[in-house]
Amino acid sequence: MRKFALTMFIALQVPVLAWASPNPKLLIPEFAGLAQKATDSVTITLDPALLSMASRFLDASDPQDAATQEVIKGLRGIYVRSYTFDKDAAYSQADIDAVRAQLSAPGWNRLVQTHSRKTRADVDIYIMVDNNQAVGLALIASEPRQFTIVNIVGAIDLDKLHKLEGQFGVPKLDLDAAKSAPKQQDNSILKK
C-alpha cells in the first residue's frame, strides 16, 4: 500500500509532458448558415501539402514572392474564413463565440484588442508562444458587415511578416508598441 502511494505520489510529480502542449490550430465551424446569407465569402484551408505546392509556384526571383516564401516557410497551416453581408448586424457575436472560446485556453495570449469608433470594427489578435517563438496566430475581426477569422499555425516569424510591409498593403506594424500601448483609453470601448 505504501509502495502504491509512493508510486502515485511520484507519478503526480511528473512534469507536464508533450501531449499537454496547447494546439495552435483552431477548430473553425463551417458557418454554413452564414455562408448562405453572405454576399461574399472567403474560405481558405492551406495544410502543409498545399503550402508546399504554393511555395513551388512562387518565383524566388520576384521580391514579393520571395518575401511570401520566407513568411510561409515553417508554417504548417493557414486557415481563413471571411464573410461579407449586405446589411449591418447580419451575424451575431454568438456565431464567433465558438472560436473565441478556444482562445481563452492555456497557451493563447491576447496581443491586441482594439475597437475603432470610426470603422466600428473590433479586432482581436492572439499569439501562441512556445519558448519565445510564436507558433500560432489567431485574428478575429468583427466589422458591421463583415467578420473574418484568420488562424496561422507554425513557426510564425513576426519580423518577416513585418517585412511584408508595402506588399499586400501590410502596414508598418510596430508590434512592440502594440504590446505596450494601453488596450483601452476609456471604459466606453472596454470589451468584456
Next chain:
Amino acid sequence: MNEASDLLDAEFARARSGERTALTALVQAHQRSVYSLALRMLGTRDLAEDLTQEVFMQMSANLRGIASNRHLGFWLHQVTSHRAIDQLRRRSRLPMASLEDGAEFFSAEDQTDPLLQRHLRALLAHLSPPARAVLLLRYQEDLDPMDIARTLDMPINTVKSHLKRSLEIMRAESTRISPERCEDRST
C-alpha cells in the same frame, strides 16, 4: 468557391477513378513528409529513397482502398512508419552513417542549434523503432497522441510512455554530448 484543397481532392478522385497520371499531384504534395519520415527512421538517404518509392508505388496500387485525400495523409504516415519499423527490426539497428552525412537530415535554412543537429541522428539511434516513429510523428508531423496511436495501431498509453521515455533519453544524451547546452540555458 474553387479552393486549392478542393483541387487536390479532385486530383485524388481522378487518380482513384483510374486516371493514374493524377498521381503526380498527390506524390508532389506528400513526398516531403514521407521522405523525411523515412530518412529519420532509417538514417540514410539511400534507404529513405527506396522506402519512399515503395510507399508511393504501394499507394498507386491501392488508391481505391483509400477514402479521401485527407485519409491519404493518414495512410502514408501509417505505411511509411510500419515499413520503416519492419526494416529496422530486420536490421536490428539503425545504420550509423557518418555524422558528416547529417546535413541531409535537415533543411538547408534551418536555424536549429548546430550541436543538436549534429547529434540528432545519434540521439534518434538510441530509441527503439516504435519509439522513434512516435517521436517523429509527434515532432515532425505534429500529430497528436491519439492520431499517433491510430497510425501505429498502438494503445494510447504506449504512445504516451514512448514520448515520455524518448524525451528523457534524448535530453539525457543531449546533455551528455554537449553539457554546455544546459549551462548556457541556465544563465
Next chain:
Amino acid sequence: MSEDFESELRAALRPVEPSAEFSRKLLANVTAGEAAPRKPRKLGPGAGRPLVWWFTASLAACLIMAVGIQQHQQQQRLRQTGLEARREVEQALRLTSQKLNLAFEAIKSQSTATDEKSGV
C-alpha cells in the same frame, strides 16, 4: 532546458525535400507502370500475321498518344492546383494584413486621442 529541447526538436525535425533528381525518378516510376504501352498479345498459331501486328501497333500508338495527352492535361491540372494554392496564400496574407491594419489604425487613433487629452 526541457522547454528549449522540445522546441528545438520540433524545429530540427521540420520536413526536408528529397533531391530534385530523386523526385523526378520517383514521379517517373510511379506513373511509368500505367504509362508503358502494353506488349502485343500473341494470338496462337496466327501470331505472325501482319494485319494483327499493324492493328496492335496502331492501338499501342493510340494508347501512347492518349497517355501523352492525359499527362499533359495532368500537368495542366497540377499547375492549376499549385497556382490556386499560391493565389490563396496571397489572398490570406492580404486579408490578414488588412485586418492588422484595422487594429493598427485603432491603436494609432487612440494614441493620438490620448496625446490630445494630455495636451501633448
